[in-house]
Amino acid sequence: MEKLTLSCGNGLLLLRYAGEITLEITGELKRQLDEALRDDSVQAVVIDLSGVPFMDSSGIGFLVSINTRMRSSGRSFYLYRLSPAVEKTLGLVQLLNFFEILKDESALAALGG
Amino acid sequence: MIRKVFRTISHPGDSRRLAKDVVDFLSESLADSDTLHDLDIILTEACANVCRHAYGGQPGDLEVRLGVEPGQWVELEIVDWGKGFGPDVRFENPGPESEGGRGLYIMCMLSDACRVTRRGSENIMFIHKDIGRSRWKS
Numbered sequence: 001m002e003k004l005t006l007s008c009g010n011g012l013l014l015l016r017y018a019g020e021i022t023l024e025i026t027g028e029l030k031r032q033l034d035e036a037l038r039d040d041s042v043q044a045v046v047i048d049l050s051g052v053p054f055m056d057s058s059g060i061g062f063l064v065s066i067n068t069r070m071r072s073s074g075r076s077f078y079l080y081r082l083s084p085a086v087e088k089t090l091g092l093v094q095l096l097n098f099f100e101i102l103k104d105e106s107a108l109a110a111l112g113g
Numbered sequence: 114m115i116r117k118v119f120r121t122i123s124h125p126g127d128s129r130r131l132a133k134d135v136v137d138f139l140s141e142s143l144a145d146s147d148t149l150h151d152l153d154i155i156l157t158e159a160c161a162n163v164c165r166h167a168y169g170g171q172p173g174d175l176e177v178r179l180g181v182e183p184g185q186w187v188e189l190e191i192v193d194w195g196k197g198f199g200p201d202v203r204f205e206n207p208g209p210e211s212e213g214g215r216g217l218y219i220m221c222m223l224s225d226a227c228r229v230t231r232r233g234s235e236n237i238m239f240i241h242k243d244i245g246r247s248r249w250k251s
Contacts, residue, residue: 020129022125022129022157022161023125023128023129023161023164023165024125024126024129054150054153054154054157056154056157056158056161056216056219057158057161057213057215057216057219058161060215061212061213061215064209064210064211064212065212067210068210068212085150088150089154089219092219092222092223093206093215093218093219094206094209095209098209
């Protein structure tokens with residue numbers, strides 16, 4: 001999956017995906033993330049959404065599932081740099097205040113990313 | 114009045130392409146990118162619903178019937194011949210921790226009329242979206 005990059009350091013897993021997040025891709029994204037989360041040292045997941053030109057409700061479900069998984073195990077989950085399309089979709093379902101959102105690089109740096 | 118029918122098989126990749134094909138066709142008439150994005154989301158959600166639910170997760174026939182009244186509105190019928198929506202069809206926004214069930218809510222939010230019907234063996238998701246004259250190509 002060449003559009004996906006995962007980088008890990010200081011207990012923070014940063015997932016960047018450039019492309020549409022729809023039913024077509026969410027299964028594979030979940031599989032890749034599950035593999036990365038086998039590393040018990042991961043305390044927080046950050047997903048960079050700046051390169052996502054389109055996201056549907058499957059993508060929303062994917063983000064909610066990671067949030068639930070991380071929070072239920074006492075870990076953290078952040079959205080980072082929402083693209084306009086992602087912001088619109090999350091706004092439609094009133095989830096912009098549900099997720100913790102990092103707006104820029106300084107917010108990410110404060111987490112140690 | 115413009116009418117056009119698009120067909121594919123309800124596999125996730127093919128369904129997304131079908132939605133894009135319809136939006137590409139509409140972009141010949143519509144100038145407003147935000148409106149085209151709304152229609153892209155509506156179509157993608159409707160086609161994904163067919164993929165997930167209509168044929169028990171198996172591929173099946175999927176059709177989009179498009180009606181366009183230039184300068185006024187767009188109507189969509191997303192049609193399958195599967196098991197149908199059943200009595201528990203939900204148009205409400207589920208709670209924030211729900212992982213699914215938002216597709217119909219999103220379609221309704223982005224349209225002016227949204228309903229599911231059964232006509233013979235056809236299950237039809239009907240969408241009507243009014244679009245102001247300034248959003249059309251002249």
